[in-house]
Amino acid sequence: MRIIHEIAAMQSWSENQRCRGRRLVFVPTMGFLHEGHLSLVRDAKTRGDKVIVSIFVNPAQFAPDEDFATYPRDFERDRRLLDKEAIDVLFNPSVDEIYPEAYQTSVRVEKLSGLLCAAFRPGHFRGVTTIVAKLFNIVRPHVAIFGCKDYQQLQIVRQLVRDLNLPIEIIGQPTVRERDGLAMSSRNGYLDAQERQAALCLSRSLRMAEALVHQGERQAKVILDSVTGELKKESLVRVEYVSLIDAESLQDVDQLERPAVLALAVRIGKARLIDNQILKP
Numbered sequence: 001m002r003i004i005h006e007i008a009a010m011q012s013w014s015e016n017q018r019c020r021g022r023r024l025v026f027v028p029t030m031g032f033l034h035e036g037h038l039s040l041v042r043d044a045k046t047r048g049d050k051v052i053v054s055i056f057v058n059p060a061q062f063a064p065d066e067d068f069a070t071y072p073r074d075f076e077r078d079r080r081l082l083d084k085e086a087i088d089v090l091f092n093p094s095v096d097e098i099y100p101e102a103y104q105t106s107v108r109v110e111k112l113s114g115l116l117c118a119a120f121r122p123g124h125f126r127g128v129t130t131i132v133a134k135l136f137n138i139v140r141p142h143v144a145i146f147g148c149k150d151y152q153q154l155q156i157v158r159q160l161v162r163d164l165n166l167p168i169e170i171i172g173q174p175t176v177r178e179r180d181g182l183a184m185s186s187r188n189g190y191l192d193a194q195e196r197q198a199a200l201c202l203s204r205s206l207r208m209a210e211a212l213v214h215q216g217e218r219q220a221k222v223i224l225d226s227v228t229g230e231l232k233k234e235s236l237v238r239v240e241y242v243s244l245i246d247a248e249s250l251q252d253v254d255q256l257e258r259p260a261v262l263a264l265a266v267r268i269g270k271a272r273l274i275d276n277q278i279l280k281p
């Protein structure tokens, strides 16, 4: 596995591989890797000839009062994990390499970036789309893999690629969970034992919604009220939103007439956790 820190070196490696006809598959991450990230890496290996994983904690997607400084980082451990997966390149640029002093451009996907998480993380998706567009121009992949756990992010990236005519295939991969149902996240480490236990209400409430739909419930309001009620039983949980949305437009739906996404965000202690589930009528 090659480790590349410079943009120019990454671009020329990719250019060289493209000239040889190799199909490049890219997995962008912020590091502190877990099985969720590794599932994307394993999928990447089946989709092309060379796999590039980036590790970059992107300051532009954190608001000033968010956890950029304390976001968990362990480069040595990540390096070992990726080495074991036998990927081709680990791209790990510095913040100065990505955002030099004179930097001033951002990329924004208008409507989708204003919904759901946007109300609680102003500017977040602008930071995400800016770094994703930059990484796409640096890594020049044919395919890029993202997790459905960050469902809004995935749809925004799909829109970005469509709108800017980027010749990149975007793949969404299912959420990997702990044995007890908690969606894996680099931020789960923020939870103490009591909070970790309380956090099970996310996956529990999603399963409850699935059961309701299975029993024939189609009204969004009924589903949302029961999910919110389940979350609120946990005194450590502060609900940010619970929404039933169209899988592409991310607009609220009133009735479950075709598959829709039940998406939620909560705060527990220092952690902000999101999760979602596709509900099929």
Ligand code: AMP
Pocket: 028, 029, 030, 031, 035, 036, 037, 039, 040, 145, 146, 147, 148, 149, 150, 173, 174, 175, 176, 177, 183, 184, 185, 186
């Ligand atoms: P992050 O390092 O949090 O920016 O995540 C990097 C990529 O991994 C994103 O595409 C995430 O959606 C994806 N990801 C994060 N957690 C999971 C998970 N539990 N299962 C599958 N993919 C995940």
